[in-house]
Amino acid sequence: MIYRIVVLIIKELIQFFRDKGLLLFVIYLFTGDMYIAANGIDLTLKNAKFYVIDEDNSFLSRELISKFQKPTFEFSGYLSSVSMAEKYLFEDKCVGIIVIPEDFSKNIKNKTQTQIGIIVNGTETSTSYLFSGYVSVIISKFSIENSFNIETKNLPIVNLRQRILYNNNMDSHIFMTITELFSVITLLILILPASAIIKEKENGNIEMLLVSPVNISEFMVAKVIAMNIIIILGVITTTIIIIKGVLKVPFNGSFILFILLTAIYVFTSSGISMFIASVASNMLQVSQITIMLLLPILYLSGSWAPIESMPYIFQKLTYLSPLKYYLEGSFTIILKGLGLSYVYKHFLGTFILGIPVFLAGVYFLKKKI
Amino acid sequence: MNIIEINNIVKKYKKRVALNNVSLEIKEKTLTCIVGPDGAGKSTLLKIMAGVLKFDSGKMKIFNYEMKKLSYFEELKDKIAFMPQGLGLNLYQRLSIEENVDFFAELHEVDPKIRNERKYELLNATGLYKFKDRQVNKLSGGMKQKLGICCSLVHSPKVIILDEPTTGVDPISRRELYRLIHKFISEEGVTAIVSTSYMDEAERGDSVYIMHEGKIIYDDISSIDEDEVYYEYNKPDFIEFYNNLDENNHKFVILGRNFVKFAPKKPYPEDFKKFKFGIEENALKTIGTRKLNLQIKPAKSIGDKILELKNVTKKFGNFFAVKNVSFDVNKGEIIGLLGPNGAGKTTLMKILLGLYTPSSGSYNFFIGDNLLKEKIGYMSQKFSLYSDLTVKENLVLNGTLRKIKGSTLKNKIEELYYLGNLENYKAEIVEKLPLGIKQRLALMCAVIHEPMLVFLDEPTSGVDISERDVFWQIIRYFSNNKNTTFIVSTHFMTEADFCDKICLMNNGEIAEFDSPEALREKFRAKFGTPYSTQTKTPYSLEEKIKNMGFKTDIFGTKVKVYTKDISLLDTLNLNFKEEIITIDDIFVGATEDATT
Numbered sequence: 001m002i003y004r005i006v007v008l009i010i011k012e013l014i015q016f017f018r019d020k021g022l023l024l025f026v027i028y029l030f031t032g033d034m035y036i037a038a039n040g041i042d043l044t045l046k047n048a049k050f051y052v053i054d055e056d057n058s059f060l061s062r063e064l065i066s067k068f069q070k071p072t073f074e075f076s077g078y079l080s081s082v083s084m085a086e087k088y089l090f091e092d093k094c095v096g097i098i099v100i101p102e103d104f105s106k107n108i109k110n111k112t113q114t115q116i117g118i119i120v121n122g123t124e125t126s127t128s129y130l131f132s133g134y135v136s137v138i139i140s141k142f143s144i145e146n147s148f149n150i151e152t153k154n155l156p157i158v159n160l161r162q163r164i165l166y167n168n169n170m171d172s173h174i175f176m177t178i179t180e181l182f183s184v185i186t187l188l189i190l191i192l193p194a195s196a197i198i199k200e201k202e203n204g205n206i207e208m209l210l211v212s213p214v215n216i217s218e219f220m221v222a223k224v225i226a227m228n229i230i231i232i233l234g235v236i237t238t239t240i241i242i243i244k245g246v247l248k249v250p251f252n253g254s255f256i257l258f259i260l261l262t263a264i265y266v267f268t269s270s271g272i273s274m275f276i277a278s279v280a281s282n283m284l285q286v287s288q289i290t291i292m293l294l295l296p297i298l299y300l301s302g303s304w305a306p307i308e309s310m311p312y313i314f315q316k317l318t319y320l321s322p323l324k325y326y327l328e329g330s331f332t333i334i335l336k337g338l339g340l341s342y343v344y345k346h347f348l349g350t351f352i353l354g355i356p357v358f359l360a361g362v363y364f365l366k367k368k369i
Numbered sequence: 370m371n372i373i374e375i376n377n378i379v380k381k382y383k384k385r386v387a388l389n390n391v392s393l394e395i396k397e398k399t400l401t402c403i404v405g406p407d408g409a410g411k412s413t414l415l416k417i418m419a420g421v422l423k424f425d426s427g428k429m430k431i432f433n434y435e436m437k438k439l440s441y442f443e444e445l446k447d448k449i450a451f452m453p454q455g456l457g458l459n460l461y462q463r464l465s466i467e468e469n470v471d472f473f474a475e476l477h478e479v480d481p482k483i484r485n486e487r488k489y490e491l492l493n494a495t496g497l498y499k500f501k502d503r504q505v506n507k508l509s510g511g512m513k514q515k516l517g518i519c520c521s522l523v524h525s526p527k528v529i530i531l532d533e534p535t536t537g538v539d540p541i542s543r544r545e546l547y548r549l550i551h552k553f554i555s556e557e558g559v560t561a562i563v564s565t566s567y568m569d570e571a572e573r574g575d576s577v578y579i580m581h582e583g584k585i586i587y588d589d590i591s592s593i594d595e596d597e598v599y600y601e602y603n604k605p606d607f608i609e610f611y612n613n614l615d616e617n618n619h620k621f622v623i624l625g626r627n628f629v630k631f632a633p634k635k636p637y638p639e640d641f642k643k644f645k646f647g648i649e650e651n652a653l654k655t656i657g658t659r660k661l662n663l664q665i666k667p668a669k670s671i672g673d674k675i676l677e678l679k680n681v682t683k684k685f686g687n688f689f690a691v692k693n694v695s696f697d698v699n700k701g702e703i704i705g706l707l708g709p710n711g712a713g714k715t716t717l718m719k720i721l722l723g724l725y726t727p728s729s730g731s732y733n734f735f736i737g738d739n740l741l742k743e744k745i746g747y748m749s750q751k752f753s754l755y756s757d758l759t760v761k762e763n764l765v766l767n768g769t770l771r772k773i774k775g776s777t778l779k780n781k782i783e784e785l786y787y788l789g790n791l792e793n794y795k796a797e798i799v800e801k802l803p804l805g806i807k808q809r810l811a812l813m814c815a816v817i818h819e820p821m822l823v824f825l826d827e828p829t830s831g832v833d834i835s836e837r838d839v840f841w842q843i844i845r846y847f848s849n850n851k852n853t854t855f856i857v858s859t860h861f862m863t864e865a866d867f868c869d870k871i872c873l874m875n876n877g878e879i880a881e882f883d884s885p886e887a888l889r890e891k892f893r894a895k896f897g898t899p900y901s902t903q904t905k906t907p908y909s910l911e912e913k914i915k916n917m918g919f920k921t922d923i924f925g926t927k928v929k930v931y932t933k934d935i936s937l938l939d940t941l942n943l944n945f946k947e948e949i950i951t952i953d954d955i956f957v958g959a960t961e962d963a964t965t
Contacts, residue, residue, distance in 0.1 A: 004769075208754070208814075211746075
């Protein structure tokens, strides 16, 4: 039996490396896609374009606008009316518009209350959120300083001292690269074994094997192991060459421990792929079902949005995403550099959720073929 | 008058030449048959004539109008109808028969009044009127093809181009389809062009072109040489005779079930049965045959019962894929499962292989021990080996999975290279090989563990006649020399003549099960002998004889009549020639019998 499985795994690996299209796809995911995620996706506010309706048109109002500097902001010009402002927002020419009323400088000097309007484009929620946050901090600081002619840092207010652990520069590209790696791994686990199985089903190869002494369990185990070998090899090379080498993401923990956790995650989650193979009858359906399952797994893992900000039910549902345990465990290993005594819980979570998933996959696929 | 004239057309797909200097003429009000295996270039040629595809060089005239650009076809679209390959592929599966016809009529902006008349006429002629509200996906293959023809004819075109309308269609519907085409030719003056991969359909055309590897290798205008003859040797020692023939002195050599058919380059002095070249022989002459150096044993022994089926039935929902099938197979026999697509051949095989469990009934193998999987071999429909592995890797994989190791495996593979004539392809990636070679490799993989019983599911579909001959030589070798039992399914009626017993299947049931000789005798006793006569008006003559109460069939310019007493037709004053009973005749006889 072991002999036959080894023969089948070798066959599977030869086939994988001969399939140029698939090979390119996998190589791209482990290289180009990582690079784009690291450099292309930035969660901080950058070059936020804004216009100003300055009804006051005074020295003070111009001084205020000069506080909005690059690289965070980009001043795009003055507008004459609110209707113009609306038009610019419609056309997506800017993130927001600042409206300064005509008695602005007078009120500041008289130390009376004054108002400044911010109009933001709510369609881009997170950018607008950051924009209005930054703007209000700058304006309130400016108004206090100018009304009382003092520097805010000399005021007797609470002085905030931030200390950031594990990612000193709060560099979002580290987070993005690692979560992207997990998304790629998850995508490949879902799609590779399923498409390898469906390909044999479509071509009729599977019947030939079933008529030979090979039994269905040997066939499945061989597929899963072969595809896992490919994914783990991909993870090892991309971590060493792309993540550590090209993208310079610091790797603080034990590499072996990370790969071990990856192996457990990959092997157990292959059950989902076997489930896909049991439901799908052709390649198109494999891709469709993969996308359908991939999105909730990613969403519920907390890689896109913090779990704490989800609605209550979703928070509970996150326990069902195998990626959650793997993701938390891996972050702990890679960024915090902690050892097994700290991450054993994540190992257990991945393992305990993974085993039934794997067995269910085997059960469905066996029943279907 | 020539409706279409094609001169030296060349069409390439990247580097592959699909059409290599093809020239042909299509006369008005005729049926032209274009015959050839898969990949010969038939579809490409038809698509070019229909204005769906561009060609690289050459000239084409349609209605005496030179077609230089695809856009020229725009004006001709109402005069030409094209039905692509595949059962009902151009139809809308979720629409009813009537809705489909209406839709195609509206596409061509047929006046609603005329349309309704036309629709009624067409649906009546094809016998579909009764089912006009039925959805297309619930129709049989034959009905879909008939509806396809209705939809192509609804705007009264002058030319209809049908790409493989009979592939996968049962023999009765196949005859009806050709009859229908002849009807439209004689009643509406349509010109029809039909492609097919069945050599026995070639004669159904008024003119015939045979294609092979992008070239026309036979046409009935220039290829006929009255002097060419072939011989048949049918004495009991025909296999020894075959083994000793030197292929180099022959135009072709074919091993039949109990005869050898050969065409020597120089006339034979000895006295053999002599025949004039027909269409098939002319094609064989050009393609050539390859006699493998196998030394087939002259006689084979039929042993005891090896497999027994009792009332095997398989239901999918309400549909009977296989219904009450019972027969016995003896060791050493070659059993042919014959029938159109959907007849239940593949389902039956899969039941016997253990891939499906039967809904009721039982079957038993008498193979001795429990290791059934070690004793049976299987080659599934279409090509089912790993096409991204090499020939050698496929053989090694199949061997090692069956625990053949080391030097035994090595020797076995060498033997299979030799038997399958695969020596030159060892390191080739399978995907790039021609279909015939792939099929031989699949057969070799199926017999690598020397099974007692081998199942072959449509092993020769899509393969040319010469390659098919090679394939059957190998089957004969295993059957005679190794006493292997074969169960082979096919929809080539002519292949049945190689089998010891034929199992004719239709709609999941067995219509006949016996040796080809016994089936012929049975047919003769029931329907008589076929006779044929030449005529210029096949359709009207056929109608006439049919109305006199005879069973008839149209073959191009010939009309076939089946009768026990030909003197009954003396009043017609025609010259009748006796024909042989084909397996196709037997099939139609058996299945018609079941429906009426």
